[in-house]
Amino acid sequence: MKQIIDLRSDTVTQPTQEMREAIYNAVVGDDILGEDPTVKQLESLAAEMLGKEDGLFVSSGTMANQIAVMTFTNRGEEVIVGDTSHIYNLEVGGLAALSQVQTRPISVPNGIYDIEFMEELIQEEGIQAPKTGLICIENTNNLNAGLVVPLHNINEVCNLAEGNGIPVYMDGARIFNAAVALDIDVKEIVKNVDAVMFALTKGLAAPFGAVLLGNKKFIKKARWIKQRIGGGYRQAGFVAASGIIALKTMIPRISIDHDNAKLLGNGLSNIKGLIVDITRIHTNIISGSIEMLPITIEDFLSKLLNKGIKAKRISKTSFRMVTHWGIDESHINYVIESVKDIINNL
């Protein structure tokens, strides 16, 4: 079978051999009873690495986000979210369905939150107005080219929130990509947010899970909500074991994904008619536009597929490519040559 170069997402990664062995050898117990040592080890390792008091192993980034909002908010409150955020666009309306909150979107054009505008959005409880109960920020921005939120901007959001007595939650599905791009300890990025989650399944390549982090009181309530929605696990140490290996081994190689993304972005940006803004390649996500070319996005993606390359449609004229653990420089060169060939033959 022809090898497929899958650039749709970093979620398509396969676990490493070390992860597979750790899964096989994991020491497990009943996690609902608090007796799975491997889950506990993952939760405390993650808490230590991000500088938070406690952690909660959950099945997905989506579950972490939804539990976080359920934990922080009350029914009928308002939550400020980025207009391109995952929590607002890609979680099946979970905030309305599960937390019964109303969302107040804010645009985050360059991965930067407009603090003055955000201040305008914050509402105190009134006889008519819903109270702002939570601010959710995303770092890196998945649907916005993987842009990194600068540290000063995160801290401005946190200061504003603190001044108004509102908690801040960070969807840090790709927080280690942000830390690598900013070249700082991940602890610095999340120091002032009240809670954060990161995914084990993306750049870290584990097969399962995410970890939600915050103070002990927050995690205690979050654990209880996780149980309520059927997220209590029994011998989850098997999957937690792969998460421990992911945290211990995969972070140093994230810079390779970023280098490959830049290489790919540079190559694509030199192809006449294709629009790729290389200044927006902060991490492992590349956005491209075919709006200047005489081809539809569907035909473009299907021609790529004929050459064994998968990319993801973002809009009628744009696509994305994501670099990850399964992609090396030879794949990047092949993709650039293939795109050139497709466009030269239009």
Ligand SMILES: Cc1ncc(COP(=O)(O)O)c(C=O)c1O
């Ligand atoms: C920023 C962000 N948040 C949350 C999620 C959801 O993670 P999961 O697919 O594990 O539910 C994703 C997934 O791509 C994401 O990119």
